[in-house]
Amino acid sequence: MTHDERHDEDSVGAAPLEGLARKRMPGRLLEERTVRALRVRGLLAAPRIQWSWVTAALAASIALFTGGFALGQMNATRTVAGVILAEREQTAMEAALMVQRTGSAHVMALARLATLSDSTANGAVEQGREAAKAALYAAAGELASLAPDDPVAAQIRRYLSSTLPTRATQEIEQRSVVWF
Amino acid sequence: MDVTSREPPEPGDRSLAQMVLERGDERAFRTLYRRHTPLLYQFVLRTLEGNEQDAEDVIQETWMRAVENLESFRWEGPLKNWLLGIALNCCRTLFRRKDRAWLELDERFGWSATDGPEEHIDVERALELLPPGYRTVLLLHDLEGYKHHEIAELLGTTAGTSKSQLFHARRSLRSLLLGAAQSR
Numbered sequence: 001m002t003h004d005e006r007h008d009e010d011s012v013g014a015a016p017l018e019g020l021a022r023k024r025m026p027g028r029l030l031e032e033r034t035v036r037a038l039r040v041r042g043l044l045a046a047p048r049i050q051w052s053w054v055t056a057a058l059a060a061s062i063a064l065f066t067g068g069f070a071l072g073q074m075n076a077t078r079t080v081a082g083v084i085l086a087e088r089e090q091t092a093m094e095a096a097l098m099v100q101r102t103g104s105a106h107v108m109a110l111a112r113l114a115t116l117s118d119s120t121a122n123g124a125v126e127q128g129r130e131a132a133k134a135a136l137y138a139a140a141g142e143l144a145s146l147a148p149d150d151p152v153a154a155q156i157r158r159y160l161s162s163t164l165p166t167r168a169t170q171e172i173e174q175r176s177v178v179w180f
Numbered sequence: 181m182d183v184t185s186r187e188p189p190e191p192g193d194r195s196l197a198q199m200v201l202e203r204g205d206e207r208a209f210r211t212l213y214r215r216h217t218p219l220l221y222q223f224v225l226r227t228l229e230g231n232e233q234d235a236e237d238v239i240q241e242t243w244m245r246a247v248e249n250l251e252s253f254r255w256e257g258p259l260k261n262w263l264l265g266i267a268l269n270c271c272r273t274l275f276r277r278k279d280r281a282w283l284e285l286d287e288r289f290g291w292s293a294t295d296g297p298e299e300h301i302d303v304e305r306a307l308e309l310l311p312p313g314y315r316t317v318l319l320l321h322d323l324e325g326y327k328h329h330e331i332a333e334l335l336g337t338t339a340g341t342s343k344s345q346l347f348h349a350r351r352s353l354r355s356l357l358l359g360a361a362q363s364r
Binding site: 013014015016018019020021022023024025026027030031033034035037038041042043044045047066 | 200203204205206209210213214217218219221222225232235236239240243247248249257303304318319322324349353354357364
């Protein structure tokens with residue numbers, strides 16, 4: 001009996017390998033690694049530079065840069081203008097609110113002064129009255145500069161200038177702000 | 181028959197190899213790589229007991245050696261067989277480097293399937309438990325359909341050795357699978 005006969009594979013039968021996969025692709029990195037190694041050894045040519053592609057890519061980059069730059073500039077200008085406008089609007093709104101708030105406070109303070117007008121502290125009440133008139137005079141002045149054609153503001157100023165002491169009206173004109 | 185939907189036939193291995201040889205054509209190489217690597221990789225992965233890292237190294241080395249020696253390939257047989265032969269040589273080198281036996285038949289005849297674990301195992305696991313020499317011949321013959329004289333050529337051995345390897349490999353595999361089935 002020969003060695004081959006003793007180990008005749010047919011006496012055992014084929015192994016049950018039917019269900020086994022015969023192919024499997026390794027990760028993509030292996031292909032790149034192999035290609036690179038072949039290039040290093042000079043077995044594969046280095047990738048050729050396609051000048052037409054490089055030129056096109058360069059042109060596209062410049063166009064992209066220029067476009068982006070222009071867009072950025074336009075946006076920046078728009079933004080700055082918007083900010084200034086918004087700030088102005090905000091400042092005017094704040095000023096109007098302040099006029100309203102301080103006007104209310106001024107009226108309330110006068111109302112409070114009116115309730116004390118028959119008290120014994122006549123000197124203090126008189127001082128308050130003078131201050132109120134001075135404030136009214138100064139406010140009418142500001143109103144007149146805000147709206148020069150406003151007849152009410154002009155009349156108030158005219159009337160109060162005749163009742164207030166000359167020194168007081170001069171001080172108000174010089175300072176534009178009434179300090180009490 | 182719809183002729184318009186037909187894709188142009190891909191160039192054969194020989195013309196692709198020619199392109200690689202003549203001008204180091206990367207695209208031709210990639211086509212060859214994608215055509216043959218899946219089979220090589222699966223085979224090598226099984227031979228190396230599922231070690232993916234080693235299998236990838238072997239595949240890379242296989243292609244390096246193949247391209248280096250492409251000129252010496254006579255085209256008397258399919259390129260696939262030649263590549264598989266290189267891959268098996270690389271596996272053998274790897275086993276040797278790791279002090280593992282490859283085709284030491286006489287020593288391996290003493291190996292018994294009862295040496296394996298008794299838990300449930302499938303065919304893949306059973307294959308992994310076989311000695312590398314048994315496993316390689318079994319896969320080449322029963323899965324890839326190679327004849328004994330081709331296996332002998334691939335492994336640098338004789339057809340008789342291939343036959344006896346196959347006999348022992350089949351018997352061991354069956355014992356492993358039977359033992360696992362009985363212990364369930």
